[in-house]
Amino acid sequence: MIRIAKRMDNIPPYIFAAVSKKIAVKRAEGMDVINLGIGSPDLTPPQFIVDALKGAADEAISHRYPSYFGLPELRQAVADWYAGRFDVTLDPAREVLPLIGSKEGIAHMAQVLIDPGDVALVPDPGYPTYSKGTLLANGEVYYMPLQKENGFMPDLDAIPEDVRRRARCIWVNYPNNPTGAIAPLSFFEELIVFAQENDIAVMADNPYSDVTYDGYVAPSFLQVEGAREVGVEFHSLSKTYNMAGWRVGMVVGNETIIEALTRVKSNVDTGIFRPVQIGAIAALTGDQSWLVERNATYQERRDVVMAGLEAAGISATSPKATLYVWPETPAGYTSEEFSMKVLNEAGVWITPGNAFGPSGEGFLRISLCTTADRLREAMERINNLDWK
Numbered sequence: 001m002i003r004i005a006k007r008m009d010n011i012p013p014y015i016f017a018a019v020s021k022k023i024a025v026k027r028a029e030g031m032d033v034i035n036l037g038i039g040s041p042d043l044t045p046p047q048f049i050v051d052a053l054k055g056a057a058d059e060a061i062s063h064r065y066p067s068y069f070g071l072p073e074l075r076q077a078v079a080d081w082y083a084g085r086f087d088v089t090l091d092p093a094r095e096v097l098p099l100i101g102s103k104e105g106i107a108h109m110a111q112v113l114i115d116p117g118d119v120a121l122v123p124d125p126g127y128p129t130y131s132k133g134t135l136l137a138n139g140e141v142y143y144m145p146l147q148k149e150n151g152f153m154p155d156l157d158a159i160p161e162d163v164r165r166r167a168r169c170i171w172v173n174y175p176n177n178p179t180g181a182i183a184p185l186s187f188f189e190e191l192i193v194f195a196q197e198n199d200i201a202v203m204a205d206n207p208y209s210d211v212t213y214d215g216y217v218a219p220s221f222l223q224v225e226g227a228r229e230v231g232v233e234f235h236s237l238s239k240t241y242n243m244a245g246w247r248v249g250m251v252v253g254n255e256t257i258i259e260a261l262t263r264v265k266s267n268v269d270t271g272i273f274r275p276v277q278i279g280a281i282a283a284l285t286g287d288q289s290w291l292v293e294r295n296a297t298y299q300e301r302r303d304v305v306m307a308g309l310e311a312a313g314i315s316a317t318s319p320k321a322t323l324y325v326w327p328e329t330p331a332g333y334t335s336e337e338f339s340m341k342v343l344n345e346a347g348v349w350i351t352p353g354n355a356f357g358p359s360g361e362g363f364l365r366i367s368l369c370t371t372a373d374r375l376r377e378a379m380e381r382i383n384n385l386d387w388k
């Protein structure tokens, strides 16, 4: 008889893995499903980035095991990018570590910080890997509700004393998935004081810093004085450069944390395929002007969704960043009931807010990774449903 470890009792299949099966069944039944679920950019990176990957694939050295620490040139490119984009100086040898996508680093970070019974402070709703990584390390999750009244920011003062004492890290993510909220630098200042007072490491997750609208420029946690003494920032090429399938990201900041994560990773994985690293260097160091048009495309899509929601009488705040709109669930439905109705009757998949944590109940997440025409059609289909 095979026995699966008890900790697995708390680990359901990744929400989007389960949903993609459901959508595949609907499609097999002949339904033209418009999937507004996952935030996987449908647009492609420019050819110069793909060419860098292709060129490297022809080099014999690329077929060997890559370095555990990432190519020195990639670490340098990350440091240069942080200097140019955020005016943050990083030591590429000690304060930068490339990741196999930031999800991998986020999950492994719990092995660095969490002993059994330790607490991780996790935003609710939030990106699921913060909590699941904690549970895989036999840690406990304390959910910090993100409420509309607070601009979807956690209330640090509301975290009880005994929880603070057992907490080893706090996860924050602005621009925020799933709510689309943004945070001012003053929030990071508050967070650093909280971290210092309670000996809690800050894990700032910033993959949407460069998917922004209406002229908004997102900050980095590391721009704030004292940040690298208390924490790290995760970043990713997935959303910034339309490279989600490449699996490349980075963690930067506190060198003690990064050294420990390097030890975990070097025992678990063996780095990133060299051509992917070469492509990542091209993305980080090459011409960035294409991002303006890319963001204009997303902004147009956002406007299509906002107009559709308004026409349907569904309330939502127009996000200044991220790939998501976070409308309120119409009265009379739970998030899941509404999203299942929309899937079954309109062939549109939108994620129920509670998939991101209990405080996501009452909301829905619409992803912008679909063309404006298809988004328009999706909003029309929803509007034509009999749900009012």
Ligand SMILES: Cc1ncc(COP(=O)(O)O)c(C=O)c1O
Residues within 6 Å of the ligand: 039, 100, 101, 102, 103, 104, 127, 173, 177, 205, 207, 235, 236, 237, 238, 244, 248, 249
């Ligand atoms: C908030 C947040 N963090 C991290 C990730 C992981 O991105 P990746 O592993 O592709 O770098 C995502 C992806 O959706 C995300 O939304």
